[in-house]
Amino acid sequence: MKWRGFSLARWWSVVLKEFLQLRRDRITFGMIIGLPIVQLTLFGFAINTDPKHLPTAVLNADPSEFSRSFVAAMKNSEYFEIVGEVPDEEAGRAALAQGKVQFVLNIPADFSRRLLRGEKPALLVEADATDPMATGMALAATSQLAQSVARHDLTGALAPLRGGEPPFEVQVHRLYNPEGNSQYNTVPGLMGVILTMTMVMMTGLAMTRERERGTMENLLATPVRPIEVMTGKIVPYIAIGLIQATIILLAAHFVFQVPFAGNLGAVYLAALLFIAATLTVGITLSSLAQNQLQAMQLTMFYFLPNILLSGFMFPFRGMPQWAQYIGNVLPLTHFNRLIRGILLKGSGWADLWPSVWPLLLFTVVVMGIALRFYRRTLD
C-alpha cells in the first residue's frame, strides 16, 4: 500500500523496531507500567485537601461541664484530635512553633462564670496558619461548632441559655500568617522544590554523561577514588544550589513580600543541609542509571512523591498515616518544615532540630548507598 510515497511496510518496520528497543530498555518499560500504577495508588489515596484529625492541644483553665462538652464537640467534628493539655500559654505557643500541634484551644479561667452572667465570653483558638489550606476548613468548622454547642449541648445550669445565638464567642488567632496568604506558604516551599529538581537532575546526569561518552573507563583506569569522584562532582552543584536559593529568597522578599521572621543564616544553613541531602540522591541515581535518559526518568520518579507527599502542595496532616511515613523519609518534607519555620515562625534551633536530624541521617545513608553502587571496575 502506498500513498504519496508513504509505505505502510516501511512504517510498520519502524513501529516494530521501536517496540523491540522499548522492550529491551527495562527501566523505561518499568516506568511506563509502574509510574501510573504506583503513583495513582500512592497519590490517589494520599492526597486530601480537606485534612481532618489535626492535632490540637487544650489549655483548660476552667474545667467545667461546658469546657468538656465543647472539647467533645470539637472531637466529634473530626477536624480536631485532642493530643493533650498544655499548662500555660507559653507551652501552647511552643507546641505550635515546633509544629507538634496545629491548634491550641484556650479556655479562660472564668469562662463558665461569665457565661452564666451572660457576658458573652470568648474562647480562643490559636492556629498555626502557615499553610492556610491545612487550617482553613477546620477553622470554618469552629464557628459551626459554636452554633451547634449552643443549640444542643448546654445542659444543667446552662440549659436556659440553649437555642438562639451562642452566648459566647470563638476568637481565632491565625498565627504566623494572619491574612491566610497562601503565597507565604508556597513561595518558601518552592525553594525546596526547585532545588530538588535541579540538584537531582544535574548530578544525575553528571556520572551517566561520563559513562555514555566513554570517559568513565578513563577515570576508572586512574588512581582516583570513588569518594573523590563523587564529592568532587558534588561541589560545583552546591554553589549552584546556593545561587538558586538566593534568587528565590530575593524574589520571596521583594516580589511576594514573604515575611522574614527568622535568621537568614539559619535559612542558608538549612538550604545547605538540604542541598547536600538532595545531591547524594542525584549521585546515587546516576550510579544506577545506564544512560542520561534513564537518569532523567529516575529524577522524575523521585521528584513526584517529593512534590505531592512533602506538604508542599497538599497539607501533610491531611494524608493517611502510611503516606505520612513515606513523606517523613523525603528530605523535601523536612526542608519545607525548616524553611517555613524559619521564615514564617522565626523558629530557633530547638524548634528546628526535629527536622534537622532526619536530613543529616538521610544524607549519610544515601551517600553510603551511592558509594556501594559506584563501580570501581567495569564489571
Add this chain to the structure above:
Amino acid sequence: MNASADEFAIDVHGLHKHFGDKHVVNDVSLQVRRGEIFGFLGPNGSGKTTSIRMMCGLLTPDAGSGTCLGYDIVREADQIKRQVGYMTQKFSYWEDLTIRENLDFVARIYEMPDRKALVDRTLDELGLASRAGQLTGSLSGGWKQRLALAACLLHQPRLLLLDEPTAGVDPTARRDFWEELHRLAARGISVLVSTHYMDEAERCHKLAYIAYGRLLAQGTAAEVIAGQGLSTWTIEGDDLTELAQRLRGQPGVDQTVAFGAALHVSGRDGARLEATLREAAAGGALRLTPSDTSLEDVFIYMMARSSDNFGAPA
C-alpha cells in the same frame, strides 16, 4: 618483588571471564618482558579488550591470577593504575575540555610534581602548543590519538596498554606512532598493543593471537609462523578466483587467500600440496613459486580453524 616480576611486565595465568553465558576470555596466559613491544592480535570480539581490562584492574577475572609490574592484578589494582598508561579503544578524554585542560586534569589526578612545566613540555613535544586552547572534540582522529598517547604517558608509566590505538588513523600517522612506540620501548617501557594491522604485528617483538577468547599462539613472528607448520605457494596468472575455487578441498590444500594479482595457497602437508598444485598448474599459464608463509596466512588459517572448533559440539 620476585625474579619473574623483574623479568616480566605482565605475567598472567589462566585468565577467565564470562559475561552472562558468554565465555569471553578462556584460559589466557601471557608473559610480556620488560621493554618489549607485545602485539595482541585477534578478530573483533575475540576478547582482546576484556583481557587488557583484566590486566590493569578494570575488570575482575572470574578465574586465574597474575601480576602486572609485579603487582597482583586482583588485589593491587591501585598500584597498577599508578604505573600503567591505558589508552582505551574509544577516545576517552573530555571533548568539552581544551587540550591543555585535559592534560592538566590528568596531571592533577596522578599528582604529578611541577605540573605546569610537565604540561607545557608535553604540549611542545606533541606540537600542540599553539592549539592548547582548542576544544579536544574539534581535533581530527590522528590528533586525538596523539593526544591520548601523550596523556597516558604523562605520569611516566612503566607499562603501556594500548587498545587498538591506530584504528582509523592514516598510514603516515600510524608510522609516526610506531616509531614513537619503539623509542619508548628503547627507554625500557613495556608496551602491550592490540591491533588488526599485519604490518603493525610485524613490528612487534612478540605476538599473541586470540580468537573466541582462546589464546591460539604466542611468540615472535617467526615462532608463530613456524608453529603452524604451513607450506605456502604463490600462484600468479589469470582466472585466479576460479582456480581458488577449484583448489579448495583438494588434497593438501588447507587455505587459499587472494592477494591482488597473486594467490597464496597454504597447507600443512607440504608434499601433497606441491603435488596438487603442480597438477593444477600443469599445461597452463600459471606461475608457481614456493614462498614464505606470511603472518597474515597464519592468522587467517588459525582464525578459520578456531571458528570450526568453536562451532563443533564439545
